Amino acid sequence: ELNLQDARDEVVLSVEGVIDLAMKVLTQDGLSPAQAQPLARAMAWAERDDCRSHGLQRLPGCLDTMRHPRFNRNADPIPEEVSAAVTRIDADFGYSLLAFERGLEMLVPKAKAMGVSILAINNCFHSTALWPEIEAITAHGLAALIMNPSHSWVAPAGGTAPILGTNPIAFGWPRKDHPPYVFDFATSAAARAEIARHRKENKPIPVGWGVDSEGRPTTDPAAVLSGAMLTFGGHKGSALATMVELLAGPLIGGPTSLQSMAFDAGAKAAPCHAELVIAFNPALLGGETVEHNHAAAEALFAAFGVQGARLPSERRYRARQRSVTEGIRVDRELYDRILSLVAG
Ligand code: NDP
Numbered sequence: 001e002l003n004l005q006d007a008r009d010e011v012v013l014s015v016e017g018v019i020d021l022a023m024k025v026l027t028q029d030g031l032s033p034a035q036a037q038p039l040a041r042a043m044a045w046a047e048r049d050d051c052r053s054h055g056l057q058r059l060p061g062c063l064d065t066m067r068h069p070r071f072n073r074n075a076d077p078i079p080e081e082v083s084a085a086v087t088r089i090d091a092d093f094g095y096s097l098l099a100f101e102r103g104l105e106m107l108v109p110k111a112k113a114m115g116v117s118i119l120a121i122n123n124c125f126h127s128t129a130l131w132p133e134i135e136a137i138t139a140h141g142l143a144a145l146i147m148n149p150s151h152s153w154v155a156p157a158g159g160t161a162p163i164l165g166t167n168p169i170a171f172g173w174p175r176k177d178h179p180p181y182v183f184d185f186a187t188s189a190a191a192r193a194e195i196a197r198h199r200k201e202n203k204p205i206p207v208g209w210g211v212d213s214e215g216r217p218t219t220d221p222a223a224v225l226s227g228a229m230l231t232f233g234g235h236k237g238s239a240l241a242t243m244v245e246l247l248a249g250p251l252i253g254g255p256t257s258l259q260s261m262a263f264d265a266g267a268k269a270a271p272c273h274a275e276l277v278i279a280f281n282p283a284l285l286g287g288e289t290v291e292h293n294h295a296a297a298e299a300l301f302a303a304f305g306v307q308g309a310r311l312p313s314e315r316r317y318r319a320r321q322r323s324v325t326e327g328i329r330v331d332r333e334l335y336d337r338i339l340s341l342v343a344g
Helices: 015-028 033-048 056-066 096-114 131-138 192-200 221-225 234-247 256-266 280-307 316-324 332-343
Strands: 010-013 080-081 086-090 116-125 143-147 169-173 181-185 271-280 328-331
Touching: 010 015, 015 033, 015 056, 015 328, 015 332, 033 056, 033 316, 033 328, 056 271, 056 332, 080 096, 086 096, 086 332, 096 116, 096 131, 096 271, 096 280, 131 143, 131 169, 131 181, 131 256, 143 192, 192 221, 256 271, 328 332
Parallel strands: 086 116
Antiparallel strands: 010 328, 080 086, 116 271, 143 169, 143 271, 169 181
16 A cells, blocks of 8 residues: 555655655564654655665664664653753654654744754764754754764774764755755765665775775775775865764763764664754844845855856755655665565
8 A cells, every 4th residue: 555656666655655664664673653753754755855875775774773782762852951042852862853853842942032052962873864854943944053973984084093973964044935055964975875885786986985994095895894984075074074073972972983883882773972953043143134144145046056056955855846746766676675674
């Protein structure tokens, strides 16, 4: 009943169909529906927006994460007020998204009242993309910045050993007559999954993605996976990744990527760490000039279009529209693999 139409190599699903499928897999393994729902939704949105690396293919990894000895399938996070501008929520070793959704209920009114507000999420297992969280904030007319460390897979510029995480940074700017300006990427030169895909397909990777265990540049994906990844932009990406370690780590009582890796202790679970969420209220910060400020931002975006440059997320929004009219095309091999998880 999930598939609307079968093609030869793909199955066409609705957003609700993907959510149902993900919910079946996650809850049959004992994850509480409250924990599973936001995770299943995020996967469905990733499929809808053609961000496949964070879609259904994450499900087997989610089950691995739930086998970490500290994972809490029934975590029931409650936000706590730290100050007029700051909210903290202890995810209690469950997934990050339920904690985010509950924390958002305090973050948004505080940002509206104070001009800027911070949500610190602690003790969350985390493997999702950050743009769904960014969009949940920009929907309230707020700008947003989110970051988190991960596992220590990345060497610093000039170094040879992995000590930094893949450390994503995501940003969103609300727009009136358009979907928000959003970017969301890791500070590593390439995603770890992308390097693993090259290894699986026996393909070399570009120079600059990583080094081998001796710290030598290499195009061999296997050598990088057992050596170290590199950041984008040399010393600049390395410093940004370090900033993420500090702001979403020690600043808010969370672990560094090195500590997250030690906590994993070989379980191969998603990183368990803290996440920093900051919301800004343009209406309060801009005051009487807020309309002028929005117009200046729009003029900047228009200047991209004039020279044929696209904004980040435009590809994603186009995919979203396509999914509304055509449904979500899921690779049949992946679909069958996920169904076998339900049956098993
Ligand atoms: P990419 O290098 O693919 O960059 C993605 C971002 O850049 C998107 O916003 C994308 O928009 C934009 N973009 C890509 N190409 C262009 C272009 N030509 N012009 C303008 N904008 C462009 O992302 P990563 O592989 O580094 O990260 C992918 C995902 O992985 C992210 O969602 C990130 O949050 C997630 N991640 C999560 C981690 C975690 O710990 N939870 C760790 C690491 C990564 P568009 O989508 O429209 O193409």
